[in-house]
Amino acid sequence: MTCPSTEELAAVYDGNLKGRQALKIRDHVAACPRCAHELHVLHQSLQSVPKAPTPPGDLAAWALRPRQKSWIAPQVNLFSPHRRPTK
Amino acid sequence: MWHAPTSCRAFYLRYNGLMPPQKSPKGFKDRPIGLIRRVIAGEQAAWEEFVNTYCGFLYSLAWRYARRDVDLASELVLVALEGLRKPDTGGREFYRLRKYLDSLERFGARSRFVTWLALVTRNLFRDWFRDREGRRIIPKEIEGLDLVDRKIFRLVFWEGLSESEAFGTLAGQKEPLAFGDFQSRLERIYTKLSEKNLLTIYQDLLRRLPSLTLGSPPVPGGLCPVQVADPRPEARPDRALERSEDRAIAKEVRRVFLEAILALPRVTRQVLLLHAVRQLSGEEVRIIMGFHKRQRVYDELAKARRRLGSFLKKEGVDEEKARRSIGWLDGLLDKNGS
Numbered sequence: 001m002t003c004p005s006t007e008e009l010a011a012v013y014d015g016n017l018k019g020r021q022a023l024k025i026r027d028h029v030a031a032c033p034r035c036a037h038e039l040h041v042l043h044q045s046l047q048s049v050p051k052a053p054t055p056p057g058d059l060a061a062w063a064l065r066p067r068q069k070s071w072i073a074p075q076v077n078l079f080s081p082h083r084r085p086t087k
Numbered sequence: 088m089w090h091a092p093t094s095c096r097a098f099y100l101r102y103n104g105l106m107p108p109q110k111s112p113k114g115f116k117d118r119p120i121g122l123i124r125r126v127i128a129g130e131q132a133a134w135e136e137f138v139n140t141y142c143g144f145l146y147s148l149a150w151r152y153a154r155r156d157v158d159l160a161s162e163l164v165l166v167a168l169e170g171l172r173k174p175d176t177g178g179r180e181f182y183r184l185r186k187y188l189d190s191l192e193r194f195g196a197r198s199r200f201v202t203w204l205a206l207v208t209r210n211l212f213r214d215w216f217r218d219r220e221g222r223r224i225i226p227k228e229i230e231g232l233d234l235v236d237r238k239i240f241r242l243v244f245w246e247g248l249s250e251s252e253a254f255g256t257l258a259g260q261k262e263p264l265a266f267g268d269f270q271s272r273l274e275r276i277y278t279k280l281s282e283k284n285l286l287t288i289y290q291d292l293l294r295r296l297p298s299l300t301l302g303s304p305p306v307p308g309g310l311c312p313v314q315v316a317d318p319r320p321e322a323r324p325d326r327a328l329e330r331s332e333d334r335a336i337a338k339e340v341r342r343v344f345l346e347a348i349l350a351l352p353r354v355t356r357q358v359l360l361l362h363a364v365r366q367l368s369g370e371e372v373r374i375i376m377g378f379h380k381r382q383r384v385y386d387e388l389a390k391a392r393r394r395l396g397s398f399l400k401k402e403g404v405d406e407e408k409a410r411r412s413i414g415w416l417d418g419l420l421d422k423n424g425s
Contacts, residue, residue, distance in 0.1 A: 013198070044151075060142040
């Protein structure tokens with residue numbers, strides 16, 4: 001069996017899969033280290049959610065603003081001999 | 088073949104068949120189908136509601152991956168939202184949300200939305216980190232070192248920067264580090280790295296550098312001689328003198344150049360930094376500076392060039408050396424016709 005889709009893995013984690021398909025996927029996950037690892041990381045991620053701090057107040061507004069070219073350039077090495085100005 | 092840690096198997100076996108149905112965290116619906124349908128339909132208000140509802144959840148997920156870096160966590164939230172908005176090959180937006188909705192409609196309500204979102208988001212973060220850093224893993228012996236050491240490792244061994252470039256980059260990131268301290272940290276990294284990892288990293292660096300034939304020219308029909316130098320500084324005495332001389336010249340040029348920049352009028356200096364260093368276009372600089380005409384930007388740049396040129400001449404700095412030490416100065420001085 002090929003690895004289950006994201007939706008199927010999420011359903012396995014939630015314990016909402018029933019019937020023959022559930023058995024198939026469970027058997028696969030028990031034998032597939034990748035899928036088992038995915039589940040493990042998912043579990044850790046969801047467990048860490050309540051421990052994270054509250055996001056900055058304006059994060060949602062910031063995420064919703066129309067996307068423009070950023071005024072902030074990436075970190076640059078000012079003195080690199082490889083740097084050339086934009087023509 | 089890749090093997091998951093034993094704890095992963097143990098985790099799954101513990102929950103296999105016994106896992107009770109999970110509940111969504113407070114404030115989240117198990118399956119916000121109505122909202123997702125409206126988002127997919129392209130309703131802007133629905134997308135705003137979606138972002139307002141799940142922004143905090145995404146930030147909490149990102150927090151773990153960003154290693155407590157607020158800016159990076161915020162950026163990862165944007166990465167996740169962009170990933171959710173991403174169109175399919177037919178150009179229809181929100182293809183991931185469509186897929187989730189399809190699976191619900193075809194197979195019935197199976198997974199909670201937050202579980203699915205956590206899985207998808209994790210994949211998006213992983214892809215983003217891979218794009219940014221490549222599929223590279225920090226060697227175990229370096230993982231144990233502190234954050235600054237790991238940064239130095241990334242700059243020198245992954246990005247292939249020279250010592251002075253790496254030091255300049257760290258200074259640009261406001262790392263309070265003296266050059267001596269930087270060098271001793273670099274030495275420590277060299278000594279910590281195992282022979283095997285050092286060779287792997289060096290081979291990777293060589294692959295990315297232009298090829299260079301060392302030694303005698305290849306015999307026709309014979310094998311091309313390959314000489315791999317030991318990358319450790321102590322093993323390259325021939326380069327040590329050259330490097331220290333270059334460093335001293337570059338240091339002096341930078342000192343004079345920074346003095347020259349500081350001596351410029353405030354507006355001229357800001358225009359110069361925005362255009363030459365931040366690489367913004369004339370129009371972008373005009374908007375930031377609040378000038379009425381773009382010509383003002385070019386006038387300020389011409390003024391900066393004149394003054395920098397005369398300052399360098401007055402201080403007796405060789406222009407060629409200045410160009411070699413500070414790359415972007417090259418084009419700047421050329422425009423002056425000097």
